[in-house]
Amino acid sequence: MENYTEDCRCEKCAFKSLPVSVLNEKELNFLSKNSIHIKFNAGENIIRQGAFTTNIAYQTVGLSKIYMRGPLNKDEIIKIVKSPSFIGVPSVFTDKVFQYSVAALTKSEVCFIDYKCFEKLLVDNGKFAIELVKVLSNDLINQFYSCVNKTQKSLNAYIAEMLLYFSDKIFNNYEFLLPLTRSEFAQLVGSTRETVTRILGDFMENGLIKMDGKSISVLKPELLDKISRTG
Amino acid sequence: MENYTEDCRCEKCAFKSLPVSVLNEKELNFLSKNSIHIKFNAGENIIRQGAFTTNIAYQTVGLSKIYMRGPLNKDEIIKIVKSPSFIGVPSVFTDKVFQYSVAALTKSEVCFIDYKCFEKLLVDNGKFAIELVKVLSNDLINQFYSCVNKTQKSLNAYIAEMLLYFSDKIFNNYEFLLPLTRSEFAQLVGSTRETVTRILGDFMENGLIKMDGKSISVLKPELLDKISRTG
DNA sequence: TAAAAATTGTGATAAATGTCACATTTATAT
DNA sequence: ATATAAATGTGACATTTATCACAATTTTTA
Numbered sequence: 436m437e438n439y440t441e442d443c444r445c446e447k448c449a450f451k452s453l454p455v456s457v458l459n460e461k462e463l464n465f466l467s468k469n470s471i472h473i474k475f476n477a478g479e480n481i482i483r484q485g486a487f488t489t490n491i492a493y494q495t496v497g498l499s500k501i502y503m504r505g506p507l508n509k510d511e512i513i514k515i516v517k518s519p520s521f522i523g524v525p526s527v528f529t530d531k532v533f534q535y536s537v538a539a540l541t542k543s544e545v546c547f548i549d550y551k552c553f554e555k556l557l558v559d560n561g562k563f564a565i566e567l568v569k570v571l572s573n574d575l576i577n578q579f580y581s582c583v584n585k586t587q588k589s590l591n592a593y594i595a596e597m598l599l600y601f602s603d604k605i606f607n608n609y610e611f612l613l614p615l616t617r618s619e620f621a622q623l624v625g626s627t628r629e630t631v632t633r634i635l636g637d638f639m640e641n642g643l644i645k646m647d648g649k650s651i652s653v654l655k656p657e658l659l660d661k662i663s664r665t666g
Numbered sequence: 667m668e669n670y671t672e673d674c675r676c677e678k679c680a681f682k683s684l685p686v687s688v689l690n691e692k693e694l695n696f697l698s699k700n701s702i703h704i705k706f707n708a709g710e711n712i713i714r715q716g717a718f719t720t721n722i723a724y725q726t727v728g729l730s731k732i733y734m735r736g737p738l739n740k741d742e743i744i745k746i747v748k749s750p751s752f753i754g755v756p757s758v759f760t761d762k763v764f765q766y767s768v769a770a771l772t773k774s775e776v777c778f779i780d781y782k783c784f785e786k787l788l789v790d791n792g793k794f795a796i797e798l799v800k801v802l803s804n805d806l807i808n809q810f811y812s813c814v815n816k817t818q819k820s821l822n823a824y825i826a827e828m829l830l831y832f833s834d835k836i837f838n839n840y841e842f843l844l845p846l847t848r849s850e851f852a853q854l855v856g857s858t859r860e861t862v863t864r865i866l867g868d869f870m871e872n873g874l875i876k877m878d879g880k881s882i883s884v885l886k887p888e889l890l891d892k893i894s895r896t897g
Numbered sequence: 898t899a900a901a902a903a904t905t906g907t908g909a910t911a912a913a914t915g916t917c918a919c920a921t922t923t924a925t926a927t
Numbered sequence: 928a929t930a931t932a933a934a935t936g937t938g939a940c941a942t943t944t945a946t947c948a949c950a951a952t953t954t955t956t957a
Binding site for chain 2: 503505506507509511513524525526527528529530534535554557558559560561562564565567568569571572573574575576578579580581582583584585586587588592625664665
């Protein structure tokens with residue numbers, strides 16, 4: 436974890452969020468002055484559950500996981516975040532401390548924006564506020580959707596869905612390097628390492644995917660999709 | 667479902683939401699002019715998944731369930747809403763159609779607020795916007811939390827948690843009338859009618875609760891809580 | 898590079914939960 | 928009030944998934 440030494444200003448940021456894209460030059464300048472840009476290596480903690488919430492976090496580069504310590508001290512991955520994306524809004528507006536953790540899965544860069552600054556932008560610029568409301572609404576709907584899916588689908592089906600999620604939504608490629616260990620993958624789908632191993636092995640035996648450690652190729656996306664929907 | 671004929675104006679509404687409580691007299695008047703207040707009987711549909719979203723819905727009276735049609739056409743109850751509470755914000759800011767349904771569990775009253783009006787209040791009044799952001803943030807965190815719980819806990823534990831949720835959060839009473847059928851309760855905990863029947867029967871046999879159809883008394887809340895936490 | 902640690906695979910087994918079929922009770926509508 | 932429909936309870940059984948124990952492999956560290 437290191438500070439960003441190169442020239443980095445919100446005004447010319449290539450990874451503006453939708454809310455930030457409605458800000459004018461002056462507001463962007465204000466935002467820039469109240470933000471710090473920090474780099475993280477894979478595996479490093481970006482946000483720690485229980486830490487005080489004084490900053491909004493916005494990830495500009497890299498992949499991260501949002502996870503929560505569940506009942507009886509087991510971590511559960513709530514979602515895989517592909518930047519650019521806000522990763523620390525809900526907790527900041529809810530509590531004095533973060534309700535979840537975020538860790539980098541790949542080399543990542545994150546802007547930490549002072550809460551007071553963010554709040555001022557919200558109050559002063561209604562369009563900014565609306566865009567943020569849209570971001571949160573969208574997150575909430577997705578959360579509904581993923582929770583229903585996780586609950587109703589068999590593990591086979593949900594793991595198939597997740598593989599397609601990685602290939603379609605995260606990497607836009609049928610070949611990718613799974614950025615999770617088998618244990619983490621289990622935390623994502625709500626199961627155990629062993630069961631995940633077995634189901635992936637099953638998929639491979641049946642020629643749905645090719646697999647070598649963390650390198651995965653989806654060979655039959657239509658079939659995987661069918662399993663995801665019916666299985 | 668019927669229109670509200672009695673005198674009903676936002677200015678003197680006894681069920682103001684936090685966001686609405688920051689509005690001034692003029693804004694409240696504007697809100698009032700752009701809202702309709704409607705009554706529902708238990709069982710009636712308030713919001714239908716797939717319907718066009720032109721209104722924000724705010725429930726002032728009664729209990730409702732938010733649910734979603736999952737993969738393979740099985741409904742899943744996402745949460746039980748105790749009024750006063752917004753029940754239709756996220757979909758409105760996300761999509762052209764509602765992504766979930768809401769149905770009244772008891773006699774209910776709901777204000778439908780024109781989307782354009784709501785948007786104008788958001789743009790014009792930053793404090794209103796902040797309060798709405800807080801509402802959504804809070805919903806999102808709760809959703810994280812409940813999804814992790816549902817995934818990690820055994821059914822025993824999650825059903826115990828839900829019983830305590832009804833007694834502690836919804837009714838503030840150890841005796842209450844469960845506002846759900848056994849099938850609906852199953853949809854809430856992500857299981858089946860039969861299994862719910864059996865686990866509730868178990869709780870009764872072990873003297874944790876008393877039960878007669880839908881009437882339930884929590885007899886040993888500490889023990890239920892222990893089951894809820896350890897499984 | 899060797900040693901230690903972390904990750905992964907695999908079989909045997911147990912536990913939890915779903916499924917199906919049917920009886921019984923309760924609620925609803927005519 | 929009776930007929931009909933909806934909701935509930937229950938047993939037998941099948942299936943899914945977790946758990947445990949241990950070996951094999953890969954990664955990290957000294």
